[in-house]
Each structure stands twice: as C-alpha cells, then as structure tokens.
Amino acid sequence: MRRRYKRNIEEIRNIVADTEQFFAQENIDESLRMKVDLSLEELFVNMVTYNTETVCEILIEMKLIDSGIEVSLTDHDVDRFDPTESRPVDVDAPLADRVPGGLGLYLVLKMADSINYEYHERTSKITFTNKVAETDV
Amino acid sequence: MFDIDFNNSGAVVVSGRLDAAQAAKAQEFLDRVLDECIVDMAALEYISSAGLGVLLKTHKRLMVSDSELKLINVNSHINDIFRYSGFDKLFIIETVSS
Numbered sequence: 001m002r003r004r005y006k007r008n009i010e011e012i013r014n015i016v017a018d019t020e021q022f023f024a025q026e027n028i029d030e031s032l033r034m035k036v037d038l039s040l041e042e043l044f045v046n047m048v049t050y051n052t053e054t055v056c057e058i059l060i061e062m063k064l065i066d067s068g069i070e071v072s073l074t075d076h077d078v079d080r081f082d083p084t085e086s087r088p089v090d091v092d093a094p095l096a097d098r099v100p101g102g103l104g105l106y107l108v109l110k111m112a113d114s115i116n117y118e119y120h121e122r123t124s125k126i127t128f129t130n131k132v133a134e135t136d137v
Numbered sequence: 138m139f140d141i142d143f144n145n146s147g148a149v150v151v152s153g154r155l156d157a158a159q160a161a162k163a164q165e166f167l168d169r170v171l172d173e174c175i176v177d178m179a180a181l182e183y184i185s186s187a188g189l190g191v192l193l194k195t196h197k198r199l200m201v202s203d204s205e206l207k208l209i210n211v212n213s214h215i216n217d218i219f220r221y222s223g224f225d226k227l228f229i230i231e232t233v234s235s
Contacts, residue, residue, distance in 0.1 A: 009158045016154070034183065034214045041185045045157045091223030095197060100190030103222055107186055110221045 004057035007048045012041055015060065026064045032130045035111040036069060039128055042104035043073050043083065051078040051124075068113070068131030075124045082117040083108065083126060141166045144177065148209075152180035155188035163188065167195040172204040179210035179233070189222055196228060205229070 001022045005011040016037060023033060040060070047058055054077040061072045089106040090097070109115060112128040119125075139159035140152045149170065155163055176192075196206045209231040211219065216232050219225050 012156050012158045016156075034217075037183060038185055038218070041156055045185075045187070091221070092226065093223070095200060095227050098193060098197075098223075098227065100194045101186075103189055104186035107218065107221060 001062040039108045072127040080119045148175040154183040157187035160187035163191045
C-alpha cells in the first residue's frame with residue numbers, strides 16, 4: 001500500500017480505512033491492528049502539528065513482512081525531528097504533575113517492535129514494524 | 138465513528154474510536170461534567186494519546202472538587218494503553234473481566 005494524505009487530522013479516518021483494507025488483503029493478524037493504528041496516528045498527527053514549514057502531502061507505505069507489518073511515513077521539505085530521540089515521559093508521576101500531551105511518541109516507542117528514522121535532503125522518513133509474538137504464531 | 142452521551146443512569150457512554158480527530162468532541166462533552174462520573178467504555182474500540190489527554194484534563198479538573206472519573210468496562214487492548222501511560226495509577230479502572 002502506498003498513498004499520500006493531506007496534512008489534516010481528518011485524514012485519520014482514511015488512514016484507518018486503508019489500514020483495515022491492507023490487513024484484510026494481506027491477511028495480517030488483527031492483534032496488531034491497535035498498535036499499528038496508534039503508531040500511525042501518533043506519527044501522522046505529530047507531522048501535521050509540528051512540521052508546519054511544508055505543505056507537501058504525507059506519504060504512507062505499508063508492506064507485509066515475516067510475522068507482521070512494516071509501515072513508513074515520509075514527510076518532504078521539513079526540518080529534522082527524530083522521534084526516537086524524544087524525551088521520556090514519567091508515567092509514574094502523580095496526577096498533579098501529569099499534563100495532557102507528550103504521550104504520543106512515548107506510546108509509539110513502547111508499541112513498535114522496531115523504529116527507524118532517516119533524514120536526507122530535508123525529507124524525514126520514519127519506519128516502524130509490528131510483529132506477532134513468536135509464542136502467538 | 139465516535140459517540141459520547143449520557144445513559145439513563147447518568148453514566149457517560151463512549152463508543153467507537155476516540156482519536157485526534159474526535160478529541161475536541163469528547164472534551165466539549167466532558168467539560169459539562171461537574172462531579173463524580175462513571176465512563177462506560179464497553180463500546181470504545183480505540184483510544185490514542187489525544188483521547189488520553191481528554192480523560193486526564195477532565196480527571197484533573199474534577200479532582201480539584203474531590204470528584205473523579207471512574208472508567209468501567211475497559212477492554213484489554215485499551216487497558217494496555219492505560220497501563221503503558223500510567224493511567225492505571227491515576228484512575229479507578231474496571232476492566233471487562235474484573
């Protein structure tokens with residue numbers, strides 16, 4: 001699957017629909033859906049929210065890999081931002097110290113089995129994988 | 138598709154997908170809650186960090202007046218998100234099986 005999306009959070013519904021279709025078409029284990037949906041949404045929203053220096057559409061690619069799925073998001077004409085270097089969130093902090101926001105990338109790093117960031121000629125590409133645990137195969 | 142409403146018992150019932158595109162709708166509704174409130178999540182299929190932010194903001198506002206949100210009928214996938222986020226230490230959560 002390879003498709004470009006407008007820089008609008010309303011596109012989430014189209015991304016979800018395309019992900020659902022890809023899972024069905026490739027017969028990918030549905031137990032991975034929540035993790036893939038969450039990582040895709042968080043990374044897409046992050047690009048839309050913070051990469052405001054570009055008007056280019058965001059390219060999303062999905063491919064079947066052994067025991068799972070590989071997903072990449074590519075954003076053109078943007079500054080470097082490596083989500084794998086995002087600051088950790090203290091999830092043990094008391095309620096008074098917790099503020100809305102900041103959890104998205106933390107959850108992506110927690111959910112993905114692997115995540116890789118590339119930056120070349122003002123193009124950011126984030127690739128993550130989710131695999132069915134060997135005990136579940 | 139996301140929906141939020143009160144049921145006959147006064148609990149808030151949420152259903153569908155609470156993602157970044159629906160967070161404003163959820164926040165607008167929960168801003169009307171003024172005291173102790175149960176949120177029935179039996180029909181909630183998905184939640185992202187945007188939805189977590191809505192719950193956290195509402196919970197913090199209610200805690201000022203010694204009230205809180207109680208989350209019930211939480212499915213295992215969403216409970217995983219709550220645990221990863223540390224929400225299991227901040228909210229009273231009842232899972233589907235508990």
